[in-house]
Amino acid sequence: MADAFGRMVEDYRKDRLAERSVYRRDDGHVSEAHLEGYFADYDDWSELDRWMVERVSGSVLDLGCGVGRTALWAQERGHATVGIDRSPGAIRVVRERGVERALIGDLGDPPLRTGFDTLLVIGQQLGLGRSRAALEGTLSELARVTEPGGKLVADLSDPTGPDPRAESEYLDRHAVERGLAYRRFRVEYDGCAGPWIDLLMASPDALAEVVAGTPWTAEEILETDSSAYGVVLNHGG
Template sequence: MDDGVTDELTDVATPETGDALGAMLREYHRGGEGVELIERDDGWIGISAGGEFYFAAYDEWPEPDRRAVDRVEGRVLDVGCGAGRAALYLQERGHDVTAIDVSPGAVEVARDRGVEDARVVDVADVADEFDPGTFDTVLMLGNNFGLAGTAETAPDRLRDLATVATDDATLVAQSRDPVATDDEHHLAYHEMNRERGRLPGALRMRVRHERLATPWFDYLMAAPDTMAELAGETPWNLVDTLEPDEGLDPAGGDYVGILEIEG
């Protein structure tokens, strides 16, 4: 084959950096379709639950999510709000909800769907954006405990969330035990993380949609004992875990942690 042709065929374009999550949510909001890809730094690519999950009504939520929102009281900070599924449900129940997401597109969609207070805010910046003692509940559904980032950043982010919370606040944080799997690709990634001094569930990833990709970011999957250990360096204390009823989580590992501020 001609060398020029070979070079042309192998010159693959890289994705454009942008708000891939927001683009997917806008597309789903317009037409009921939208695919979100998760790319990990070891080359693994998977399809997320996608738009259907982000827009699901309460009776379509996973069972632990429904139990988790029963723990919500008072004014709520919804961290990583996506399309606003939790914020909308809690508004309907009479809660004063502030929904935040780093994705401008997600916030736009959440507002368009009726979320009254949706803002583009990174979880790392909450202490600069909100007054101390503002929220009675901090909500991190959709595995959004992962936004704590890494073992190094998690304590600071949890302390910042405690700063903007009241003295008797509750943190409702969903995560997953990363090693509760028999997938060889995931197990190999966990081992690679151990070798480089990271927690097994410390993901380095980006979200992709069509030709867009977000910047690479850290996202942490943490077993309950890891969540408790990371919270132990902060005012939060893990007091309970909500796990799926038997048979509803065939892969194992999903749970919601309930944390409270120690007096």
Template sequence: MTIQADVAPGLLEQVDQPRVGDAFGELVTRCWAAGARPGSVFEVLERADGAVFATDTSHWFSGPAQWNGAETWACEQARGRILDIGCGPGRHALALTEAGHHVLGLDSSPGAVAVAEERGLSVVLGELGEAEALGAFDTLLLLGNNLGFLGSRESSPAVLAQLAALARPGSQLLASTRDMRNSQVPETLAYRARNRALGRLPGEYRVRIRSRATATPWFEYLYASVDEVRELVRDSPWALCDSHQEGTAVAVRLELRG
């Protein structure tokens, strides 16, 4: 059977790419409006090889009882003045604030910042490179797999230096990531093998977040094992002091040298 469609010339070419925008902010805004109800909104992470991964957006609103053990362990180490980098709608910032900590959130998503503010949190809209005006902190958080902001072996020294510029003497950096070495997904195994062949770390991903017809710009994101984190920080202002792993979930504690 042949199906014919009456489509105006050029129409398909006009709609074959998503609009670039605050896709993450759209997702958390819709989920918040739905009461952060599980199953109400799904986030799609698209990798550069075409693989897509869907997750329930409500996890960005989960409380400590729903966190993995690595992130629970990381939050238990938090102290002093805290900067939650890439805070999203504030799941970690909210729990730490309610526990009596002084927490400031930082995120580049206008939608996520608006939701975090609605939840009563103190949040700044901006990028990591713009954060020095916020002063110095005792604890920096990169949770929700946000160690991924290191991006790659090549970009990590600059990011680690930016983080050190926000830290007081004796400060710590608490970060979480995923150790994907034991993945059994054929596409992920192939992607990691291609990275190795190109001289990259296996967990260097190029991804974007999708929300309906909106997508973030493509960005580099790193998934690393504890040994790879140790390699990345070796010549940085930071020293790896402790780690906690449960399954693929990894959290690390770095201390500012000197």
């Protein structure tokens, strides 16, 4: 698997970017990857990101941890923290930045059997896949590595939310069912193209329907002025 993301963040950290890095959508739309956000300090995070990390308690598994922004924050506050990302390059950066436990692995199949008190999934990665079944499967798998009474803190995007019309037209073509749609994109950097990634978006109502068939129950939600929102799920055991 070409690790375009890993090359991109490693080069950015070492101040040696070869070219502008981009995200390419499956309809050809290209947007610049604003890499400074991956390395931003807490004070520069969005309200939603701060809301999510402030709900962390106990031991933490940061899934899709990227360059370790939130894993490092949790570790520095005394939480036993493990970061997981499928990008080897990103994991090298995480370790260099001081996260003590960082593993290469897939969010939907964590390479651990230990139960954690908090699972943190930031960047709308909980929706990896393009179907209700994929999201149900991810939630069921993540319950396996969560202590009874533990929590999952994540953000998602509502496909029925206040997006520009051009975005709405794209999502209409990628609708799965009521309240569910997906984006497909990949990272491109310095002649390297990463794998296509499907991210499922779910309205709060659609998410509640999916969660009802899993070991989780919804505890808290934070809506924002955009289509993004945060959610806290409890693992009933």
